[in-house]
Each structure stands twice: as C-alpha cells, then as structure tokens.
Amino acid sequence: MIESQGPKYPARRTDLTDRPGRASDLAVSFEFFPPRQAELLPAFWDAAADLATLAPRFVSVTYGAGGSTRDQTRELVTEIQARCQVPAAAHLTCVGGARAETDAIADAYWRAGIHRLVALRGDPREGIAAGYRPHPDGYAYADSLVAGLARLHPFDISVAAYPEVHPQALSAQADLDHLKRKVDAGATRAITQFFFDVDCYKRFLERATRAGINVPIVPGILPIRNFARTVTMAQACGAHIPAHIGSRFEALADDADGRLQFAQEIALGQCRALLRAGVRHFHFYTLNQGEMVRDICAELGLVSPLAGYR
Numbered sequence: 001m002i003e004s005q006g007p008k009y010p011a012r013r014t015d016l017t018d019r020p021g022r023a024s025d026l027a028v029s030f031e032f033f034p035p036r037q038a039e040l041l042p043a044f045w046d047a048a049a050d051l052a053t054l055a056p057r058f059v060s061v062t063y064g065a066g067g068s069t070r071d072q073t074r075e076l077v078t079e080i081q082a083r084c085q086v087p088a089a090a091h092l093t094c095v096g097g098a099r100a101e102t103d104a105i106a107d108a109y110w111r112a113g114i115h116r117l118v119a120l121r122g123d124p125r126e127g128i129a130a131g132y133r134p135h136p137d138g139y140a141y142a143d144s145l146v147a148g149l150a151r152l153h154p155f156d157i158s159v160a161a162y163p164e165v166h167p168q169a170l171s172a173q174a175d176l177d178h179l180k181r182k183v184d185a186g187a188t189r190a191i192t193q194f195f196f197d198v199d200c201y202k203r204f205l206e207r208a209t210r211a212g213i214n215v216p217i218v219p220g221i222l223p224i225r226n227f228a229r230t231v232t233m234a235q236a237c238g239a240h241i242p243a244h245i246g247s248r249f250e251a252l253a254d255d256a257d258g259r260l261q262f263a264q265e266i267a268l269g270q271c272r273a274l275l276r277a278g279v280r281h282f283h284f285y286t287l288n289q290g291e292m293v294r295d296i297c298a299e300l301g302l303v304s305p306l307a308g309y310r
C-alpha cells in the first residue's frame, strides 16, 4: 500500500442545503484492491465503509496480476456487499485459468449474489512487460471471457477501455475493434484506464460512437497519492502524464499537504471538465484510500446527507 500515513484533512461539517445544484444525476463507482498485508485491512475497510455512504452504483475489487488474489478478491467482494450494503463487482481475468475453472469462479459468484463482474484479460504475474501467453485451455482475450460469462448467467459485465490505446494493441483501430467485440459479446459498460488528458478521452468517445459502441464508457479517475508510483503505473499501461504535473510534484517534494492539495486539484479539474462534456458516471481508482475521493465527490455535489468527514 502506498502513503498509508498521509496527512489528514481537517474535520468539516457537510450540509447539502448550502451546496447549490447537488448533481443528483451523478453516479460514482469505487475500485479497491485486496491489501497485500493483513495490517492494511483496517484501512481498506475504513475506506470502503466511508465511500459506501455515498451510495455508489457499485464498488469493485481487483484480481491480482496472474490471478494472484483469487481467494482474497472473492472474500472481500462478498463481504463488502454484505457489510457495506452496496452492489459489489468482482474483477475476473483470463490469466492462469482454464475455462472450466474461470466459469466455476463466476458461477460461484452468481450463487453468492455477486451479479457484477469486471471481465479482463489480465496481465502475467511478472507484469505486462513479461508478455502475455493465453492459458492453453483458457479464455484468450477479454472478448471471449465476456462471451463465456454472458452464456453462464445474465451478469452485469464491465470491461476495460483505453483512451490512450492499450500498450500491446497493434493499432488504435485494432484496439477499438476489440472493444467493440467485447461490447458485442455482452459487456454492459466500459471503464477506462486512468488518464489525465480530458480531450483525449473526448476524442476516444467520439471514435467509439462512430464505431457503433453504444454502452457507457465510464472515465477511470486516479487521484495521485504517490507521484513516483503513478509514473510507474502510467509507464506500464501507456498513460501520459503531462509535464506540468511532474514539475509541480517535483517542486512540492517537501510539502506533503501541498502534494495532496495539488493531487485533488488535478482530479477535480478533470472531473469538472468531464462533467461539462456530459459525463455523469465517474469510476475512482481509490487505492484503498477514501478521504481524497470523498472530498472530490463532495466538491462535485455528491455527499451523503448521513455522512460526515473524519
């Protein structure tokens, strides 16, 4: 986990009545990952319980690279839905499993009341740079996984989309064609990889619409909690970080509060620009930390009347 001991935001009273124009038509979803160490579980549950009060459309829990968190993902997804009373989605990947094995996991989810999945190809345990080789008896790519899942049960299925093109795609067009295949196979929505250039997302949306992709393409928002870590993630997934963001973080190297504030400014600026472009659903990569995401949601007008700030 990164920056688990960041500075706390000051306590603040929330009052819907003094927030003109609460965007009641806004939807949010929150993504978490299974903590690698048991001592990070309390922070996970704090963030999940806190953000659940915002009545998200769903929360999701990732599936570790190479299927490495299979049991933990299942436990957390079922528990989060029961404990936090929010619809939960389990990420499921093609990597490392035969079709029958993957189908059995999905079937068990259905029977446990988890009817939402995020269906992905996934990356090998060693990371994307290690190259991808489908399991000989497995689903090769996300489109065939989606088709297999849709045959099993009427799941709500989200898939991944890449405004800046997946790093292993043969071309931007091939990547878009592949997204279309995932949607045609039964995906309900796409969630984008994180990005910082809103115009790039808007262009992607236009191209997707022209290609006949008619499901929502929900922008994935990553509030930056640790700039160095974000750079590594961006390099792996092909996301571009504008130079001005890097130089500002460099200038704030000794100012933890300033970094938090700047990170929030970036994410909020992005969300506001997306709102102006007509976006009504934001998917937040929470990195298992609730405070900044909650603050951003509050600034967007999304506050639970029952919730207060810590």
Ligand SMILES: Cc1cc2nc3c(=O)[nH]c(=O)nc-3n(C[C@H](O)[C@H](O)[C@H](O)COP(=O)(O)OP(=O)(O)OC[C@H]3O[C@@H](n4cnc5c(N)ncnc54)[C@H](O)[C@@H]3O)c2cc1C
Pocket: 061, 062, 063, 064, 065, 066, 067, 091, 092, 093, 118, 119, 120, 121, 122, 123, 128, 140, 141, 142, 143, 159, 160, 161, 166, 167, 168, 169, 170, 174, 175, 178, 182, 191, 192, 193, 194, 220, 237
């Ligand atoms: C919202 C979101 C959530 C994620 N959650 C997880 C997670 O929980 N666990 C995890 O391990 N990873 C996760 N990832 C990362 C994801 O697994 C990687 O980006 C992975 O490299 C691609 O997965 P995909 O589902 O997009 O693959 P696909 O949609 O299958 O595409 C992968 C690449 O293969 C190409 N392609 C597709 N079909 C073919 C074909 N027939 N022949 C040749 N090339 C083809 C595509 O153009 C693309 O370049 C997530 C990503 C996003 C955006």
